[in-house]
Amino acid sequence: MSAPATSSVAYIRVAVERGMDRYPDGLTYRADDALGEVGPGARVEVPLGRGDRPVAGVVVAHGGKELLDRGLDARRVKAALRVDRSQPPLPLGLVQLAQWISSYYCAPIGVTLASITPAAVRKGVGSVTRLLVSLVPSPPGGKLHPKRRAILDALVSASPDGSPIDIDSLREASGLATRAPILALLRSGHLEGSHRSEVHARWTRTQLDDAPPPTLTAEQSEAVESIGATIGAGFSQHLLFGVTGSGKTEVYLRLAERVLARGKSVLVLVPEIALTPQTWGRIASRLRSHPIAVLHSGLTQAQRHEQWIAAGQMRAGVVLGARSAIFAPVPDGQLGLVVVDEEHDHSYKQDQAPRYHGRDVAIRRAQMSGCPIVLGSATPSLESWWNATSRGVSRLHRLTHRPPGMRTPRVEVVDFRVESRLRRDRRVHLIGPTLEHALRGALDGGGQAIVLLNRRGYANWIACADSSCGWMMRCDHCEAGMVVHEGTPLTQMMRTTRCHHCQAMQVVPRKCPRCSKGIAIFGLGTQRVEEELGRLFPELVREGAMARVDSDTMGTGADFHRTLGAFGRGEIRLLLGTQMLAKGLDFPNVRVVGVISADTALNLPDFRASERTFQLVSQVSGRCGRGESPGRAIVQTFQPDAAPILAAAAQDYEGFATQEMTVRLRHGLPPATRLARVVFRDERRDIAEALATKAAVALRLLPGHAESAVHDPAPCPIARIADRSRIQVEIHSPTAADLQRLITAARNAGILVPGESVAVDVDPVALL
Ligand code: ADP
Numbered sequence: 001m002s003a004p005a006t007s008s009v010a011y012i013r014v015a016v017e018r019g020m021d022r023y024p025d026g027l028t029y030r031a032d033d034a035l036g037e038v039g040p041g042a043r044v045e046v047p048l049g050r051g052d053r054p055v056a057g058v059v060v061a062h063g064g065k066e067l068l069d070r071g072l073d074a075r076r077v078k079a080a081l082r083v084d085r086s087q088p089p090l091p092l093g094l095v096q097l098a099q100w101i102s103s104y105y106c107a108p109i110g111v112t113l114a115s116i117t118p119a120a121v122r123k124g125v126g127s128v129t130r131l132l133v134s135l136v137p138s139p140p141g142g143k144l145h146p147k148r149r150a151i152l153d154a155l156v157s158a159s160p161d162g163s164p165i166d167i168d169s170l171r172e173a174s175g176l177a178t179r180a181p182i183l184a185l186l187r188s189g190h191l192e193g194s195h196r197s198e199v200h201a202r203w204t205r206t207q208l209d210d211a212p213p214p215t216l217t218a219e220q221s222e223a224v225e226s227i228g229a230t231i232g233a234g235f236s237q238h239l240l241f242g243v244t245g246s247g248k249t250e251v252y253l254r255l256a257e258r259v260l261a262r263g264k265s266v267l268v269l270v271p272e273i274a275l276t277p278q279t280w281g282r283i284a285s286r287l288r289s290h291p292i293a294v295l296h297s298g299l300t301q302a303q304r305h306e307q308w309i310a311a312g313q314m315r316a317g318v319v320l321g322a323r324s325a326i327f328a329p330v331p332d333g334q335l336g337l338v339v340v341d342e343e344h345d346h347s348y349k350q351d352q353a354p355r356y357h358g359r360d361v362a363i364r365r366a367q368m369s370g371c372p373i374v375l376g377s378a379t380p381s382l383e384s385w386w387n388a389t390s391r392g393v394s395r396l397h398r399l400t401h402r403p404p405g406m407r408t409p410r411v412e413v414v415d416f417r418v419e420s421r422l423r424r425d426r427r428v429h430l431i432g433p434t435l436e437h438a439l440r441g442a443l444d445g446g447g448q449a450i451v452l453l454n455r456r457g458y459a460n461w462i463a464c465a466d467s468s469c470g471w472m473m474r475c476d477h478c479e480a481g482m483v484v485h486e487g488t489p490l491t492q493m494m495r496t497t498r499c500h501h502c503q504a505m506q507v508v509p510r511k512c513p514r515c516s517k518g519i520a521i522f523g524l525g526t527q528r529v530e531e532e533l534g535r536l537f538p539e540l541v542r543e544g545a546m547a548r549v550d551s552d553t554m555g556t557g558a559d560f561h562r563t564l565g566a567f568g569r570g571e572i573r574l575l576l577g578t579q580m581l582a583k584g585l586d587f588p589n590v591r592v593v594g595v596i597s598a599d600t601a602l603n604l605p606d607f608r609a610s611e612r613t614f615q616l617v618s619q620v621s622g623r624c625g626r627g628e629s630p631g632r633a634i635v636q637t638f639q640p641d642a643a644p645i646l647a648a649a650a651q652d653y654e655g656f657a658t659q660e661m662t663v664r665l666r667h668g669l670p671p672a673t674r675l676a677r678v679v680f681r682d683e684r685r686d687i688a689e690a691l692a693t694k695a696a697v698a699l700r701l702l703p704g705h706a707e708s709a710v711h712d713p714a715p716c717p718i719a720r721i722a723d724r725s726r727i728q729v730e731i732h733s734p735t736a737a738d739l740q741r742l743i744t745a746a747r748n749a750g751i752l753v754p755g756e757s758v759a760v761d762v763d764p765v766a767l768l
């Protein structure tokens with residue numbers, strides 16, 4: 001390897017697909033002429049480590065000698081090996097977004113960039129390479145056989161402008177049985193060939209709906225006009241606070257139409273796969289004359305690849321998808337609007353590195369693209385509410401009513417302590433008389449119903465029947481209880497339990513291992529509710545008109561799509577499930593919604609427990625009363641006086657938000673402050689503790705620590721998961737900028753090196 005002689009030599013910074021965090025800006029390589037053109041966003045292969053093993057990476061910067069800072073010796077900089085030209089480079093905007101994520105969320109840049117590009121795209125799943133042929137400018141002299149001549153003539157008539165055409169199209173156009181004569185022309189130099197890779201995968205589209213667009217309500221018009229006025233006028237942030245069923249989607253659609261008419265594209269995020277089929281159907285129906293790409297986990301690998309490519313070629317189109325769709329490679333300068341529907345939803349937060357929040361990344365992307373962003377919710381996150389009402393960084397638009405013809409559901413809180421006394425038999429019931437009666441009324445009257453319980457499995461409490469013994473079944477690998485799951489095909493005969501944190505399984509013992517008395521199984525789970533509903537409504541079970549929706553029954557997005565389809569057609573009349581059902585579903589015939597226990601989220605050791613409970617109860621209640629008949633939501637709870645439950649029943653978001661903000665301000669909790677949580681993990685608890693203590697001490701010595709409070713290390717609420725002890729250090733700062741300054745300083749000083757044993761979570765949403 002000889003040293004480059006001239007100063008014009010180019011260098012590139014490359015983020016390799018590794019968890020390394022030594023160089024958050026990437027590694028420097030020489031870009032020799034032989035490499036060809038290479039700029040930010042290009043995928044390259046570079047030698048890494050002593051053995052110069054070739055690894056893949058993405059170019060994050062391109063330049064001259066200025067990339068040789070950090071005391072790099074030009075003679076020792078290695079040359080990049082090759083550029084992967086099978087895919088177009090990532091748009092510059094995405095590379096910059098990745099750099100921001102890497103720095104804000106304290107995640108290695110290589111991991112961040114790798115997670116931006118779906119695996120299917122990186123591996124080229126589903127691509128086929130086609131051979132294209134075209135005429136050469138100056139063909140070799142000499143006489144050509146008339147049959148060969150005819151092929152060249154066919155090519156000229158098939159492609160008068162001389163652009164390359166597919167070899168098989170030419171074969172057909174020339175009436176040939178095989179490609180052989182064309183290949184011969186390629187060899188003799190009369191034709192030239194080129195390869196192009198394409199992805200073929202059909203994404204089945206939902207039935208398109210031909211319903212004419214509704215006349216907007218006054219509130220909808222006002223929102224469309226005031227947000228619409230900011231289209232084309234740079235970045236602006238909007239919160240569309242609209243009660244459930246108030247027609248937020250209609251507002252997004254009208255805004256999208258305006259953006260598309262200007263030749264720009266729209267990015268719409270919805271939580272998880274759950275909402276996609278319906279929202280997709282509505283958007284696809286209305287905007288059908290524009291290209292639409294869909295990106296979510298329910299697609300096959302090849303479909304994802306195809307949709308990603310479609311997004312990359314997007315002009316005046318719509319990209320719709322779950323969290324990671326925020327990384328759709330919409331060309332630079334093309335983005336005219338970003339929408340985040342159900343912005344409060346926690347599934348927007350990714351729970352592994354990079355631990356980004358899809359909503360906040362969306363805000364950043366809109367800011368970088370200079371376009372408006374609309375966050376929509378009936379139960380805005382307190383973060384977004386605070387931004388719109390107190391910090392003045394976002395504008396508030398309200399939809400306070402449902403459109404004419406739809407009524408707001410009536411929410412009734414029932415005290416389960418009283419309800420369970422009304423039952424005469426000695427059985428334990430999960431469904432009280434009030435809910436049973438309401439369900440029966442709705443179903444007998446030809447309506448549909450939704451029942452929610454926020455916990456999977458059968459029961460979550462397995463203990464010695466003798467309370468004085470105190471034995472309780474726990475996971476061997478985690479500090480957590482086990483959950484009974486019925487009917488695993490492997491173990492039909494035995495009751496098995498699963499740990500929801502590490503997936504370990506155990507068999508329920510017949511006798512207490514400590515005192516040999518019997519075993520008692522208590523607690524709630526969707527399987528147990530299903531069993532009870534089956535007893536109450538045997539006819540539904542017989543007709544196959546009842547379905548359970550949780551991650552145990554819905555293996556893929558396609559399963560969910562199918563079940564919702566059957567619910568929409570009325571074949572399924574009673575839908576039971578976890579919070580998947582609380583998200584945005586819009587079915588006019590749902591007359592009753594039941595919440596089995598509003599308490600499941602309320603008792604979590606997390607400062608957002610109240611907020612979550614309020615959101616869950618309000619959202620699921622909002623699924624009913626969307627048609628002619630009024631809706632009724634029955635909320636069972638052991639804590640009927642709990643503030644979030646009362647507020648949800650009164651449908652008083654603002655009252656709840658004001659009260660909850662007072663608590664957050666008083667205790668210095670987000671969104672009044674900014675929080676980062678660092679979890680230190682090790683098989684040995686003392687090692688995890690030592691790591692945490694060392695980091696906490698070092699953090700407190702950093703310049704810039706003064707504004708922030710570094711809390712003492714403490715065990716996480718779940719102190720062990722999968723055999724690793726977990727010790728956390730919380731950092732509280734008055735502003736995001738203060739927090740960033742401290743984290744960046746800690747990272748540069750090697751105090752926080754994200755990886756196997758250190759997980760940094762900036763703006764965490766779950767604190768277990
Ligand atoms: P949200 O997302 O706010 O919960 P949706 O967008 O799902 O509400 O709208 C609820 C229902 O109201 C949908 O079926 C939608 O087609 C209908 N809808 C929306 N706007 C109007 C309107 N202006 N007039 C009549 N129906 C409307």
Ligand code: ZN
Pocket residue numbers: 475476477478480499500501502503504721722
């Ligand atoms: Zn476990």
Ligand code: ZN
Pocket residue numbers: 464465466469470471512513514515516517
């Ligand atoms: Zn016992």
